[in-house]
Amino acid sequence: MNENHYRVAGMTCGHCVASVAEEVAEVPSVHDVTVDLPEGTVLVRGRDLDDALIRTAIAEAGYTVTEPVAV
Structure with a gap:
């Protein structure tokens, strides 16, 4: 199983x-x-x-991937 990590801007609440x-x-x-x-x-x-x-799905939810997250 693979893992992708993303930093996402604009999330402020449970609805986000x-x-x-x-x-x-x-x-x-x-x-x-x-x-x-x-x-x-x-x-x-x-x-x-x-x-x-995945990035498109995040954008469709109304948010922006700002950078990849190093693990």
Whole structure:
């Protein structure tokens, strides 16, 4: 299983977390999404993850990936 980490700007509340998690969960091959509101990060787990599709899903939720997160 692969993991992709993202720093996301603009998330301020539980609704933001739910919106991002819901959109990203719909991306093919995504098995799990963890959104950390205080840190402003999103952790995506799955097989053969498509970075572009995940970034698009975050944008569709109304937020911006500001930079990748080093792990």
